[in-house]
Amino acid sequence: MSILFRVMGRSSPKVELGPIDCSVALVLCDLAQPDCPIVYTSEAFTFLTGYSNAEILGRNCRFLQAPGGKVSRSSPRKYVDDRMVKQMRKAVEKNDEVQLEVQNFRKDGSPFMNILTMIPVTWDSEDYRYSVGFQVSRDE
Numbered sequence: 711m712s713i714l715f716r717v718m719g720r721s722s723p724k725v726e727l728g729p730i731d732c733s734v735a736l737v738l739c740d741l742a743q744p745d746c747p748i749v750y751t752s753e754a755f756t757f758l759t760g761y762s763n764a765e766i767l768g769r770n771c772r773f774l775q776a777p778g779g780k781v782s783r784s785s786p787r788k789y790v791d792d793r794m795v796k797q798m799r800k801a802v803e804k805n806d807e808v809q810l811e812v813q814n815f816r817k818d819g820s821p822f823m824n825i826l827t828m829i830p831v832t833w834d835s836e837d838y839r840y841s842v843g844f845q846v847s848r849d850e
Contacts, residue, residue: 720829725827734752735758736754737766737771738842738843741802749767751763751766758816758847770783775795777815779815794810798810809826823849825845
């Protein structure tokens with residue numbers, strides 16, 4: 711819950727989030743670890759994607775970009791616009807907020823249009839430590 715307070719209390723937000731509570735689909739990615747693995751998921755995220763926490767934790771979010779979840783770091787994307795991938799990568803590198811629509815896939819292979827919002831947050835210092843990813847299915 712404290713991560714949501716950090717998101718809502720950030721200075722100079724670039725993306726307007728509206729009301730947020732514990733029912734939102736979100737992941738928390740660790741920017742200090744190689745490949746920014748997911749270290750926390752909300753129950754709403756597991757419901758949205760069909761993946762369990764055990765299948766998600768430790769992975770980079772890119773696994774949602776293809777049916778079956780097999781997407782390597784620098785591989786060309788078959789189902790996702792490369793411009794979106796570059797925009798997400800740039801936001802992570804520059805610790806910028808970003809909101810975009812990206813094609814994602816559930817565990818069962820069914821596609822959904824994800825309205826993805828990525829917000830970097832600090833933790834015990836002024837350095838950005840985590841990125842919070844909020845997901846909303848445009849199709850539902």
